[in-house]
Amino acid sequence: MAEETTPNQPEQAPTNTEAKATDIPTANAPEPEIAKPDAVSDAPETDTAPKKPAAKRPPKAEAEGDGDAKPAAKRAPKADVDADGAEKPAAKAKKEKPPALEDKPFADFIQQDYLPALKAGLAKQDIADADLSFEKRKINVIGFAQAPECWQVVGRLTSDAQQSREFSIYFFDEKINGQKGFSYSESGGKASTLESFRIDERKVDLGLLVFWTLQRLNAQKWLVRN
Secondary structure: OOOOOOOOOOOOOOOOOOOOOOOOOOOOOOOOOOOOOOOOOOOOOOOOOOOOOOOOOOOOOOEOOOOOEOOOOOOOOOOOEOOOOOEOOOOOOOOOOOOOHHHOOHHHHHHHHHHHHHHHHHHHOOOOOOEEEEEEEEOOEEOOOOOOEEEEEEEEEEOOOOOEEEEEEEEOOOOOOOOEEEEEEEOOOOEEEOEEOOOOOOOOOHHHHHHHHHHHHHHOOOOOOO
16 A cells, blocks of 8 residues: 655744844734823812011112112101092191299299289279389298298288288298298288288199289278278
8 A cells, every 4th residue: 555645744934932023013012101291189288387478678779870889768758648638737746835834933933923913913903003022021020029031022002091001921931832921010010910821722823822812901901992
């Protein structure tokens, strides 16, 4: 019998174990990754630390012609404006109050203020010829053998009967708020007993001093209208 022969099979080409790279795209190749933008978070920032305010820059000094820096110009103060936008006039400075008459030196107050005011008060009582003086002399009253000197306001009045009357107001402390006394005499005789004159008053002013004097003379019946 003839031996069966098999057709010769083509020899397989040798294969390499390592795959060769090719530029031909294949359907099974994975798609290349595309770079994605960073995700933007809608959540607020968690940084709660207080931020420091930006430092204010000092105004730049202008340079003079020789290169020296000029000091920064000061801004003029804003003028006040009213509701209509009109500029208000600047407020006037308060005037200082003049000192009270009673704050003057004692002698100045008596001669410049008290004597003229007392003379005007006597004129209203129809005693226009009153002779008033301010002098330092001895206390001419009963009971003082050796009378000391003190400042006195002396008033000399002449009545309708041509009778002379004299009164004295004594300022022992040489101030209107200090110890004071009163005495009177008629027809040139010795003065009466010394009496106190408003020594309990703590504060004396010009008006009160004139009023008390007229009141005491009225009690003596020396005013014309009595």
